[in-house]
Amino acid sequence: xxxxxxVEWALHCCLTLAWLGKDGGSVPTxxxxxxxxxxxxxxxxxxxxxxxxxxxxxxxxxxxxxxLARAPARITLLDVVTAIEGPEGAFRCAEIRxxxxxxxxxxxEFVRPCGIxxxxxxxxxxxxxxxxxxxxxxxxxxxxxxxxxRMRCWQLTQVH
Amino acid sequence: xxxxxxVEWALHCCLTLAWLGKDGGSVPTxxxxxxxxxxxxxxxxxxxxxxxxxxxxxxxxxxxxxxLARAPARITLLDVVTAIEGPEGAFRCAEIRxxxxxxxxxxxEFVRPCGIxxxxxxxxxxxxxxxxxxxxxxxxxxxxxxxxxRMRCWQLTQVH
DNA sequence: GCGATGCTACTCGGATAAAAACTGTCCGAGTGGCATCGG
DNA sequence: CCGATGCCACTCGGACAGTTTTTATCCGAGTAGCATCGC
Numbered sequence: 359x360x361x362x363x364x365v366e367w368a369l370h371c372c373l374t375l376a377w378l379g380k381d382g383g384s385v386p387t388x389x390x391x392x393x394x395x396x397x398x399x400x401x402x403x404x405x406x407x408x409x410x411x412x413x414x415x416x417x418x419x420x421x422x423x424x425x426l427a428r429a430p431a432r433i434t435l436l437d438v439v440t441a442i443e444g445p446e447g448a449f450r451c452a453e454i455r456x457x458x459x460x461x462x463x464x465x466x467e468f469v470r471p472c473g474i475x476x477x478x479x480x481x482x483x484x485x486x487x488x489x490x491x492x493x494x495x496x497x498x499x500x501x502x503x504x505x506x507x508r509m510r511c512w513q514l515t516q517v518h
Numbered sequence: 519x520x521x522x523x524x525v526e527w528a529l530h531c532c533l534t535l536a537w538l539g540k541d542g543g544s545v546p547t548x549x550x551x552x553x554x555x556x557x558x559x560x561x562x563x564x565x566x567x568x569x570x571x572x573x574x575x576x577x578x579x580x581x582x583x584x585x586l587a588r589a590p591a592r593i594t595l596l597d598v599v600t601a602i603e604g605p606e607g608a609f610r611c612a613e614i615r616x617x618x619x620x621x622x623x624x625x626x627e628f629v630r631p632c633g634i635x636x637x638x639x640x641x642x643x644x645x646x647x648x649x650x651x652x653x654x655x656x657x658x659x660x661x662x663x664x665x666x667x668r669m670r671c672w673q674l675t676q677v678h
Numbered sequence: 679g680c681g682a683t684g685c686t687a688c689t690c691g692g693a694t695a696a697a698a699a700c701t702g703t704c705c706g707a708g709t710g711g712c713a714t715c716g717g
Numbered sequence: 718c719c720g721a722t723g724c725c726a727c728t729c730g731g732a733c734a735g736t737t738t739t740t741a742t743c744c745g746a747g748t749a750g751c752a753t754c755g756c
Contacts, residue, residue, distance in 0.1 A: 359521045361608040369634045370614060395617040400741050419749035422689045435637055448521040454530060457555040459672040473660040474529045477595055481648035488641035500633040512619040546728065560702050579710035580727045
């Protein structure tokens, strides 16, 4: 059960966009990739997922790039995780209770969901609740102010 | 982020062992695999993980097999999930904040952990807490009594 | 001088390969029961 | 009849392939700015 690295990348990029894009400018993939030494093409793939989810908006052309689609306070960590990992939960009940020994049971016994699936779903719900309670704005507040400034200074050095 | 199917298998096997092994007998892999139409060899691999974690005990020999190492009330879902999936969390912080733009930052800035990692860890902790709050005994109570009896009857038909 | 127009460089976006993890399979070491043999 | 002993069938346990998911890469479609050309 390994979460995609794209989640970490996406969150750091959201934070960076919140810092750099304050003046309304778009940031291209190449610059975000350079900011964290990530493979640019694959990072682009992750950012596209965020666009599809409505978290980012993309602009084509020579001065194009990505920027946040809405205020950081309205982007939860759950939004980002779901955008990258997909809507399905980690645990998927295959209903093996109905196979083998359970094949001869009356169908009405399987009307109520499998207790194991319920328990696992409950845990994942708690996980989602915690993720939904945190926003990108919270991450901005928690990060040291120097990081924001360093990122902004670094961006100037990258202008060719 | 897909959880291994072995988790579902292991939980169903723990439930089955609690039902069948009441009289102290061990249940071999082949019988558990037949009970859910699972690949026997791979299921055996999962059961070995449970043995390593101290959840099951295995007995070799002609009347051998697996049985619960302790009472169902003392086996949490977290125990089983950790045994199959390993102790590491789903999210692993790669500290990309220290690379690229952050490479020139003073080391003391990275003493406190990455805010993103903290937030993700908090969510996973909530997930673990829910899993730890549920035991195999709770699953036994939640399952319909007919399932227990059916499994016991079915077992008799499997004796060669 | 001013506007329209064609061009170029740069961007995103999706289709295409390599790598890793998960899933599935096989065979060997070890053990306990059981039949046999001897006393 | 009772005990010791050797054998055998059955079990777990770890080493070996196949398949799906993840990671990484490349190239094409499209767009915005800019220089050029014409009026």
